[in-house]
Amino acid sequence: MDSLSHLADGFSVALTFQNLGLALLGCFLGTIIGALPGLGPSNGVAILIPLVFSLGLPATPALILLTSVYYGAMYGGRISSILLNIPGDEPALMTTLDGYPMARKGQAGEALALSGLASFFGAFFATWGLVFLAPQLVKVALLFGTAEYFALFVLAFATLGGLTSRNQAKSAFAAALGLAIAMVGVDGQTGVPRFTFGEVHLYDGIDFLVAIVGLFALSEVFIFLEHRGDDQAGGKVKLGRIIPPMEMINKVWGTMSRSTVLGFIAGVLPGAGASLGSFIAYSIEKKLSDKNGTFGTGDPRGVAAPEAGNNAAAGGALVPMLALGVPGSGTTAVLLAMLLALNITPGPLLFQNNPDVVWGLIAALFIANFMLLALNIPMVSIFVRILTIPTNYLMPAVAMISFVGIYGISGSTFDLMVMIAFGVLGWILRKLDVPLVPIILGVLLGDQMEKNLRRTMTISDGDLWALVASPLSIGLWTLAVVGFILPILVGRYFRPKIADRPEMEGADPD
Amino acid sequence: MSGKSDRLLGIAGILLAALMVWRATLIQESFIQDPLGPKAFPIVIAIVIAIASAYIIFRPDEEPLWPPFGRLAEIGLAVVAMVLYAQFLPIAGFVVATAFASTYLTWRLGTPPIRAVVAGIVTSVGIYAVFHLILGLSLARGPWGF
Numbered sequence: 001m002d003s004l005s006h007l008a009d010g011f012s013v014a015l016t017f018q019n020l021g022l023a024l025l026g027c028f029l030g031t032i033i034g035a036l037p038g039l040g041p042s043n044g045v046a047i048l049i050p051l052v053f054s055l056g057l058p059a060t061p062a063l064i065l066l067t068s069v070y071y072g073a074m075y076g077g078r079i080s081s082i083l084l085n086i087p088g089d090e091p092a093l094m095t096t097l098d099g100y101p102m103a104r105k106g107q108a109g110e111a112l113a114l115s116g117l118a119s120f121f122g123a124f125f126a127t128w129g130l131v132f133l134a135p136q137l138v139k140v141a142l143l144f145g146t147a148e149y150f151a152l153f154v155l156a157f158a159t160l161g162g163l164t165s166r167n168q169a170k171s172a173f174a175a176a177l178g179l180a181i182a183m184v185g186v187d188g189q190t191g192v193p194r195f196t197f198g199e200v201h202l203y204d205g206i207d208f209l210v211a212i213v214g215l216f217a218l219s220e221v222f223i224f225l226e227h228r229g230d231d232q233a234g235g236k237v238k239l240g241r242i243i244p245p246m247e248m249i250n251k252v253w254g255t256m257s258r259s260t261v262l263g264f265i266a267g268v269l270p271g272a273g274a275s276l277g278s279f280i281a282y283s284i285e286k287k288l289s290d291k292n293g294t295f296g297t298g299d300p301r302g303v304a305a306p307e308a309g310n311n312a313a314a315g316g317a318l319v320p321m322l323a324l325g326v327p328g329s330g331t332t333a334v335l336l337a338m339l340l341a342l343n344i345t346p347g348p349l350l351f352q353n354n355p356d357v358v359w360g361l362i363a364a365l366f367i368a369n370f371m372l373l374a375l376n377i378p379m380v381s382i383f384v385r386i387l388t389i390p391t392n393y394l395m396p397a398v399a400m401i402s403f404v405g406i407y408g409i410s411g412s413t414f415d416l417m418v419m420i421a422f423g424v425l426g427w428i429l430r431k432l433d434v435p436l437v438p439i440i441l442g443v444l445l446g447d448q449m450e451k452n453l454r455r456t457m458t459i460s461d462g463d464l465w466a467l468v469a470s471p472l473s474i475g476l477w478t479l480a481v482v483g484f485i486l487p488i489l490v491g492r493y494f495r496p497k498i499a500d501r502p503e504m505e506g507a508d509p510d
Numbered sequence: 511m512s513g514k515s516d517r518l519l520g521i522a523g524i525l526l527a528a529l530m531v532w533r534a535t536l537i538q539e540s541f542i543q544d545p546l547g548p549k550a551f552p553i554v555i556a557i558v559i560a561i562a563s564a565y566i567i568f569r570p571d572e573e574p575l576w577p578p579f580g581r582l583a584e585i586g587l588a589v590v591a592m593v594l595y596a597q598f599l600p601i602a603g604f605v606v607a608t609a610f611a612s613t614y615l616t617w618r619l620g621t622p623p624i625r626a627v628v629a630g631i632v633t634s635v636g637i638y639a640v641f642h643l644i645l646g647l648s649l650a651r652g653p654w655g656f
Contacts, residue, residue: 054647167571173523173562179555180530187548190540194548195533218592221615222585226577228620392619396612397633399592403608404637407599408647416596424589431574432519450551454544462545 003131010359013060014367022065023364027371030072034079035383036394037086041073041314041331042437043216047398049338050209050405059342060357064364066338070331071123071368074314075376078115078307079383083108091275091310094282098295098302105298109380110244114252114300115307116376120369121256122308126264126315127365130322133268134351134358137323141348146455147467151476153449156326159483160438168488170434178442179449181206188447189454201414208337208443210406210415214422215436216334217402222427224395243377244300252304255285263309267316267329277316281309315365322346322358326445330437336444513570520570523563530556584618591615603652604642608634 013019033044045066052062077092082099095115102111144152157175184195185205196202259281266277285305286295295302314331321332325347339346344357351358376383406419426436453467460466468474534552576582595611613630617623641647 051641051647055645167566169562169565169569170571172558173566176555176558176562177526180526180552180559183552183555187537189544190548192538192540192548194537194552195530197533222588225584225588225618226581228581228584228618392616392621393629393633395619396615396630397637399615400608400612400633400637403592403595403599404604404641404647404649407650411648411650413596413600416599417593420589420592420596423592427585431576432515433571433574434519453551454546457546458544 003135006355006359007131007363009356010361010363011366013356013360014064014363019061019064019360019364020367022061023068023368024371026065026068027072027368027375030069030074031076031079031372031375031383032072032386033069034073034076034092035387036076036389037080037084037391039073039220039398040077041070042334043220044073045070045331045334045338046209046212046216047402047405049334049341050213050409051401052338053209053341054405054408059344060360062342063338063344063357063361064368067335067361067364068368068371070335071311071314071365072372072375074123074311075116075119075372076383077310078119079112079380080387082111082115082303083384083387091278091313092306093275094278094306094310095303097282097306098297098299101296101298102300102303107298110248111298111300111303112380113244113377114248115303116373116380117249118252118256118259118304118307119311119376120373122260122263122311122313123315123369123372124366125260126267126312127362127369129264129268129312130315130318130365131362134319134323137319138348138351141324143472144348145470146452146459147469148473148476149452150449150456150467151473151480152324152326153445153452155476155480155483156441156445157438158480160435160441167433168484170432171438172484174429174434174436175438175442178439178444179446180442181211181439182443182446183450188451201412206418206443207409207415208440209341209409210419211422211443212334212337212440213402213406214419215426215439217398218419218423219426219430219436221395221399222423223430224391226427228392248300252301255289255301255304256308258288259285259305259308260312263312264316266309267313268319275310277313278306278310281312282306318365322350322361323348325350325448327441330440333437333440333444337440340444513573515573515576516570517567520563520565520567523559523566527556527560527563530559588615588618599650601652603654604649605634605638606652606654607650608637 014023029048030041030044033039034041048066048069052065057065074091077087078095078099081087081092081095082103085096085100087093087096099111099115102108157172160171160175180195182205184202186193186196186203193203262281262284263277266280282302282305285301289301290299317327317329317332318335321327321336323346325336325345327333327336336346344350344354402419403416406415409415429436429439456466457464460469468477531553534549534556537549539547577585591611591614595607598610599607601607609631611630612633613627616629616633617626621629638649642649
C-alpha cells in the first residue's frame with residue numbers, strides 16, 4: 001500500500017497551521033463563489049489564480065488554497081439552486097429540480113443539509129478513488145512516449161466537447177482557436193517569432209491567465225450588463241430546520257452510494273465533467289427509485305443524487321488531470337492553469353519527482369472536505385445571507401478584482417487590453433454557443449502538443465507514420481475518433497433537457 | 511435569415527485561417543532546424559479552423575437571441591470604460607481609477623447614481639485595503655501614492 005504511506009506524508013505536509021488556515025479560507029471563499037449566481041468554480045478559481053500567483057505563496061500552500069476554493073465552489077453551487085431556483089453553477093443545475101420544490105415546501109434547511117451531506121459523501125469517496133486510481137494511471141503514463149502524448153492531446157481535444165456537445169464543429173473550432181492563440185510568440189524549438197506582427201509584447205506569447213480571466217470572468221460581466229434587471233431573484237425562502245430527520249438521511253444512503261460511483265466514473269472519463277456526473281446520477285436514480293412519481297416535486301433523493309454525483313465527478317476529474325496532465329473538464333482545465341502558473345507540470349513525473357506536492361494536495365482535499373461539511377451544515381445561514389448581495393454591487397467588484405490580478409502579474413497595460421479583448425470575444429462566442437473550455441485547453445496545451453509532435457518527428461526523422469507506430473498510440477487515436485463521432489450520434493440522449501433552455505447560454509462550464 | 515450569425519462566425523473563421531497560413535509562410539526559418547519546422551503545426555491548426563468554419567457555414571445553428579441595440583451599446587460603452595480604465599490606471603493610480611470604473615459599472619447595472627458613487631468608492635478602497643494593505647500586492651501607484 002504505497003499510496004497510503006504517501007498519503008500519510010501528504011498529511012504531514014498539509015497539517016501545518018498555515019496550510020490549515022489557507023484551506024479554511026479557501027473553503028469559505030469557495031462556498032461563497034459557488035453560491036453566488038454568475039460565479040462558479042471555473043471563473044472563481046480563474047480570478048484567484050493571478051492573485052495567489054502575485055502574492056508569491058510557495059507552490060504547496062497556493063495549491064491547497066485554490067483546490068479548497070474549487071471544492072468549496074462545488075459545494076456552494078447548490079445553495080442558490082435550492083433557495084432561488086438559480087443554479088450557482090452548471091453542475092448544480094440538476095439540483096434545482098427537487099431542491100427548489102423542497103424549499104417551497106418549507107424544507108429549505110433540510111434540503112441544504114441533505115445536499116451538503118451528499119456533497120461530502122460524493123467528494124470523500126471520490127478522493128479515495130483518486131488516491132488509488134491515480135497511481136495506477138501513472139504506471140500506464142510512464143509507458144508514454146512523445147507520439148503517445150501527442151495522441152493523448154488529440155484525444156483530450158476530441159472528447160472535450162463531451163457527450164453533451166450540441167455541435168462538434170464548434171467544439172473543434174474552439175479547440176483550434178485555442179491552439180492558434182498558443183502559437184503566438186517565440187517558437188520554443190527554433191527561437192523564431194511567430195504571429196507577433198512585430199509587437200514586442202507578443203514575443204512572450206499570450207499569458208494563459210490573461211486569456212482565462214478575460215474569457216471566463218469579464219465575459220460574465222458583459223452577460224450581466226446584457227441581462228440587467230431581466231430576472232431579479234424574487235422572494236425570500238424560509239430556511240426551516242437545519243438538521244434533517246434521521247429517517248430522511250437513512251433513505252438516501254443507497255442513492256448517495258450509487259450516485260457517487262456513477263459520478264466518479266463520469267469524472268474520470270475524458271470529455272465528461274461534473275455536469276454530466278450530476279445529470280447521470282439524477283437520471284439513473286430517477287429510473288431506479290422513482291416509483292411514486294415524487295421526483296421533481298421535492299424528493300430528498302432527487303437532491304442527494306445530483307449533489308453526490310457532481311462532487312464525486314469533481315474528484316474523479318482530478319485523476320486524469322494529475323496523472324496525465326490532461327484535464328477533461330472546464331474546472332480541471334483551470335486547475336491545470338493554476339499548476340502551470342506555479343511552474344508545476346502535472347503528469348507521471350510529478351508523482352515521481354514531487355510526491356510532496358501531489359500527496360499534500362490530496363491530503364488537503366480530504367481536509368477541505370471535512371471543513372466544508374462543518375462549514376456547510378451548521379453555518380449555512382451565513383452563506384444564505386451573502387446570497388442577498390445584489391449583483392449590481394457584486395459584478396463591478398468581480399471585474400475590478402480581475403483587473404487587479406492581471407495587473408499584478410505583469411504590471412502591464414497591454415495585458416489588460418488583451419484581457420478586455422478576450423472578455424468581448426468570450427461574450428460573442430458564448431452568444432454563438434461556442435464552448436470556451438476547449439479554447440482554454442488549447443491555450444494551455446498548445447505548446448506541449450506541438451513540442452511532442454515535433455520531437456516525434458525529430459526522432460523518426462520526419463516519418464509521419466511514427467505517430468501511429470505503437471499499439472498504445474493507435475488505441476488513443478481510435479478513442480479520439482470514436483469520442484469525437486459518438487456525441488454526434490448519441491448526444492441528444494445524454495443531454496439534460498433543461499440545459500437547452502435559452503437562459504443557460506454559455507453558462508459557467510463545469 | 512436564420513443562422514446568419516453562425517455564417518458570419520464561419521466566414522470570420524475562414525479569414526482567420528487564411529491569415530494564419532499567410533503569416534505562417536512568412537515565418538523566418540532559423541539556422542536551428544528540426545524536420546517539422548515552426549510552420550507545419552500552425553498550418554495544420556489553420557486547416558482545422560477552416561474545416562470547422564466551413565461546416566458551421568453550411569450547417570449553422572439557430573440564430574441566438576441578440577440583445578436589442580440599447581443593450582449592445584451598453585456593452586460597447588462598458589468596453590470603452592474598461593479600456594479607459596486600463597489606460598488611466600498607471601497615470602491616476604489604483605484607487606482613483608478603480609473608483610471611477612466601478613462607479614460606472616455599478617451605475618450601469620442599475621444602481622441610482624449617488625449610491626453608485628458611494629459603492630464605487632467603497633469597492634475601490636475595499637480592494638485597496640484587502641489586497642494592498644493586508645496582502646501586500648503591488649497595485650498601480652498614482653501621483654498621490656495610492
